[in-house]
Structure formats: C-alpha cells, structure tokens
C-alpha cells in the first residue's frame with residue numbers, strides 16, 4: 417500500500433538540506449539492502465540547490481558513490497555541456513566532485529550525441545539503456561513546475577499519451593522546446609517518488625495536486641511512488657496544501 421507524506425520546512429535553504437540528508441540516508445539504506453542504490457535526478461532550481469546541499473553534507477562521505485546508479489527524469493535536448501542541460505547543472509552542482517562510477521551515470525543523450533537532433537531516437541536510446549524490465553529506482557526526485565508539470569510532462573501535452581518507458585517532447589511550453597522525458601508509468605514504477613517544491617509560485621499546483629487533480633491537467637498529481645510519495649515543501653510552496661486530505 418502506497419503512502420503519501422507531506423513534509424513542510426521553513427524555507428528553500430532548509431528544504432535543500434533536509435532533502436539532502438534524507439537522500440544520503442536513503443542511499444546508505446538501499447546499499448545495505450541491495451548492494452547498490454538507484455536514484456533518479458531531476459532538473460530545475462530546487463534540484464540544483466539540493467545537489468549543492470548533498471555536496472556540503474558531512475554524511476556524504478559515508479556513501480559509497482561507486483555503487484550509486486544515477487538516472488534522469490528528463491532532459492532539455494541541447495548539445496552536451498550546454499548550461500541549460502539538467503546533466504550539466506547536476507555535474508556542476510555535485511557529480512563532478514564525487515567518486516562515481518562513470519558507467520553508472522546514465523545521462524540522457526544530447527542533441528549532438530549519437531542520434532543527432534532526432535529527439536525520438538534519443539528517447540528510444542534511453543529506453544534501451546533503462547532496459548526491460550525497468551531498473552529498481554529507490555528514489556525518483558521531481559521538481560514541480562508552476563503549471564504542475566513534472567519531469568517534461570506538461571499539462572494537456574500529447575506526451576502524456578505516450579506509453580513507452582521514455583518519450584520525446586516537442587513544442588514544450590517551457591523552453592527549450594525539445595526535451596526527452598520518462599513517461600508517467602516509468603515514474604510510477606519508482607519505489608519512492610519525492611516531489612520537491614519551494615516558493616510561492618508552486619503553491620497553486622502543489623495545492624491542487626494534493627487535492628487530487630487529474631493527470632491530464634496536472635501531471636504532478638499522478639506522480640506517485642509504489643511504496644511512498646513524499647512531498648517536500650517549503651512553507652511558501654505549502655501555502656495551499658489542503659488541511660483535510
């Protein structure tokens with residue numbers, strides 16, 4: 417039975433350090449149980465803050481980073497190293513400082529990668545890398561857009577009808593227009609899904625999602641984990657969380 421838990425902390429800095437501490441413990445526990453940990457990273461402002469907080473966490477040294485698999489929930493389909501790529505931001509914030517096994521860092525392809533600017537082929541390549549069945553995801557982190565998007569699953573967008581493990585996104589309402597994303601069913605395969613949001617602009621989508629908005633209008637409402645869905649919010653983002661849930 418999956419549970420939904422809402423954690424509210426005072427501000428975005430405390431949120432980042434809270435998520436970082438939880439993530440470190442989750443990785444250590446997953447390694448104790450499974451021998452390795454598998455984490456899906458997200459992009460966006462709060463994600464970068466969280467990764468910087470992991471870097472500054474004293475407990476980070478307790479993690480065997482060579483036994484962590486890193487995946488991405490979505491990617492802006494841009495050339496490798498572009499500052500707007502989620503991968504570039506994650507590398508700068510944390511990954512380049514860690515003793516990771518490069519074979520376990522599963523970045524989504526870039527637009528100057530093996531498939532050139534064919535986002536559909538890049539999405540298919542990432543689905544192949546994920547494999548069948550999908551890997552175990554111990555934690556899948558998601559930012560929440562002001563419009564209620566998660567990963568690159570935007571409200572009312574045709575990508576929501578995609579049934580494979582991954583999908584190419586064209587004409588994204590948020591730049592850049594071309595992206596690669598995990599689909600909702602792949603997100604829902606994760607053991608734990610953590611939705612992380614800070615700031616007043618996130619209050620409305622967070623509030624509606626926790627009231628149970630439909631997936632078409634509010635993808636965030638359907639981003640649930642198999643065992644747990646954890647909403648990690650600062651007070652501003654939690655302003656419209658329903659009191660009775």
Ligand SMILES: O=C1O[C@H](COP(=O)(O)O)[C@@H](O)[C@H](O)[C@H]1O
Nearest residue numbers: 458459460461462559560561567
């Ligand atoms: O474009 C994206 O936006 C969302 C939310 O970003 P934020 O800056 O509003 O926190 C992010 O989760 C997603 O990975 C990214 O590609």
